[in-house]
Every structure is written in structure tokens, then in C-alpha cells.
Amino acid sequence: MILRDFHIHSPYSDGKDTCESIVKSAIERGIKTVGFSEHSDPQTTDLYLPPERKEAYISELSRLKEKYEGQIEIFCGIELDFFTPYEEDERIDYIIGSVHYVEHKGELYPIDLSATDVQKTVNYIFGGDLSSYAEAYFECVARLKEGRRADIIGHFDLLTKFKDRGVSPDQKDARYIKAWRSALDELGNETVFEVNTGAISRGYRTTPYPDGDIIEEMVKRDCSFILSSDSHSKENICFGFENAEKLLSSYGAKLKEYPF
Numbered sequence: 001m002i003l004r005d006f007h008i009h010s011p012y013s014d015g016k017d018t019c020e021s022i023v024k025s026a027i028e029r030g031i032k033t034v035g036f037s038e039h040s041d042p043q044t045t046d047l048y049l050p051p052e053r054k055e056a057y058i059s060e061l062s063r064l065k066e067k068y069e070g071q072i073e074i075f076c077g078i079e080l081d082f083f084t085p086y087e088e089d090e091r092i093d094y095i096i097g098s099v100h101y102v103e104h105k106g107e108l109y110p111i112d113l114s115a116t117d118v119q120k121t122v123n124y125i126f127g128g129d130l131s132s133y134a135e136a137y138f139e140c141v142a143r144l145k146e147g148r149r150a151d152i153i154g155h156f157d158l159l160t161k162f163k164d165r166g167v168s169p170d171q172k173d174a175r176y177i178k179a180w181r182s183a184l185d186e187l188g189n190e191t192v193f194e195v196n197t198g199a200i201s202r203g204y205r206t207t208p209y210p211d212g213d214i215i216e217e218m219v220k221r222d223c224s225f226i227l228s229s230d231s232h233s234k235e236n237i238c239f240g241f242e243n244a245e246k247l248l249s250s251y252g253a254k255l256k257e258y259p260f
Contacts (some may be wrong), residue, residue, distance in 0.1 A: 002241050005237050006034075006259060007229060009038060009079075012053055013038035015233065017233055019060055031072065034074055042085075075093040077096060078096070082098070082144060093260065096228075098153075098154035098155060102121065112158055115162035134176045138179040139179075141187075151259055153193045155199075184223075192225065194209075195210070201229065201239040212251070216251055227255070
């Protein structure tokens with residue numbers, strides 16, 4: 001089983017456990033590599049890594065890299081939202097590019113906080129048309145690699161988070177399929193996508209992102225994959241990786257050890 005996880009959150013953004021406790025837990029479990037990827041978010045002050053904590057975050061991971069050298073690999077990443085301005089920083093090892101919002105008249109509306117909020121957004125902005133909502137979302141996903149904004153594409157179809165709760169586009173709808181295929185066209189074949197088990201560990205879904213039809217198409221395009229837990233607690237590092245690895249294998253997918 002793959003024992004590398006590059007999508008982990010700590011209290012520097014919206015995670016529960018300290019970086020060091022996560023590292024210690026990973027070592028105890030035989031995990032070879034951890035990558036922290038705190039949210040760089042445009043809007044929600046309680047969920048992201050603000051500029052005043054960024055230096056402390058980078059310094060803490062530098063300290064842990066030195067302290068646990070030879071026991072585990074530690075990488076310093078950022079999960080950069082599409083709507084967040086990007087500033088180059090050579091101390092950041094990698095970037096997960098993600099879309100967590102749709103925009104309307106200069107306002108941002110979150111797509112992953114609750115099913116109720118999403119339904120309100122779809123009704124207000126898109127007149128209840130979930131396919132229009134999907135088109136707006138994937139138009140942003142398509143642009144995630146502009147500049148050095150993404151070494152990895154995070155939870156490609158995050159807008160389906162609440163599909164088991166009845167709030168999600170029809171994934172068989174022609175407009176929905178065209179929207180995500182167009183995003184793949186723009187991102188290109190030499191793209192690394194995560195297979196993200198975070199919604200499973202938190203009880204929202206029973207399968208990882210992206211869905212099987214999308215993985216199948218990504219494989220046809222010769223894209224690459226990593227496994228990600230999107231963990232917000234040390235217990236969930238590498239959550240569900242064995243099943244996710246089997247899923248990818250069933251599609252003949254290529255797993256990368258390192259995404260950068």
C-alpha cells in the first residue's frame with residue numbers, strides 16, 4: 001500500500017492536530033512521507049493560513065524536517081484556492097490547486113461547507129440549474145495551472161461532495177460531462193490529479209474524488225495520480241488508501257510516488 005500522503009491539514013489552517021503530533025503518528029504507523037498543505041484561502045479567516053502565520057508554518061516544518069531526518073520525509077505545501085492571489089515562494093515544496101467557491105458579482109460562495117448552503121447558492125445564482133453551477137465550477141478548475149498555481153489538482157469534482165445528500169449535478173447529464181471534459185482539455189495530459197479520500201473519512205461520500213467515469217477518462221489521457229487523505233486529524237492520514245489504490249489499479253492508472 002502507498003504510504004505517502006501529501007494533503008494534510010494542521011491547526012495552521014483548519015486541522016485538529018499539531019504538525020509534530022501528526023509526524024509522530026505517521027512514524028509510528030510506518031508512513032514514509034507526509035506533506036502538509038494548509039489552505040491559502042481568499043475569504044474564511046477561521047479556515048486558512050493567513051499571512052501572519054505563514055512564516056511560523058514554514059519555520060515549524062523546517063524544524064521538523066531536521067528533527068526527524070532519517071525517520072520520515074516531510075514536505076511543506078500549500079492548498080491554493082483558485083481565487084487566492086499567488087505569490088511565488090521557493091520555500092513551498094508544492095502546490096495543490098483547488099476550487100472551493102463560485103463567484104457572482106464579485107462575491108464568493110462556498111461549494112463544500114453544507115448541502116443547504118450549496119442549494120441556496122444554486123437557487124440564487126443559477127436559478128436552480130445544477131448544470132450551470134457545474135459549468136461555472138469547472139471553468140475555474142480548467143484554469144488551475146495558469147502560472148505556477150498547481151503541481152497537483154485537488155479534488156477535481158468537489159462539487160459532488162453532497163451527492164449522497166441530494167445536492168449535486170446529474171453526473172450523466174451531457175452538460176456536466178462536457179464541462180469536466182473541457183476542464184481536462186485545458187489542464188492537459190501531463191497533469192497530476194489526487195484521488196482524495198477526505199469526504200469518505202468525514203462521512204459525506206462512500207467513494208473518493210474523482211468519480212470513476214472521470215478517472216477512466218483521465219487514464220485514457222495518460223494523466224497521473226497520487227493518493228490524498230485531505231486529513232484534518234492524525235487518525236486519518238492515508239485513510240482508505242488500500243481501497244483507493246485498488247480502485248486506481250482497476251482502471252490501469254499510473255500512481256506517482258512524488259507529484260513534483
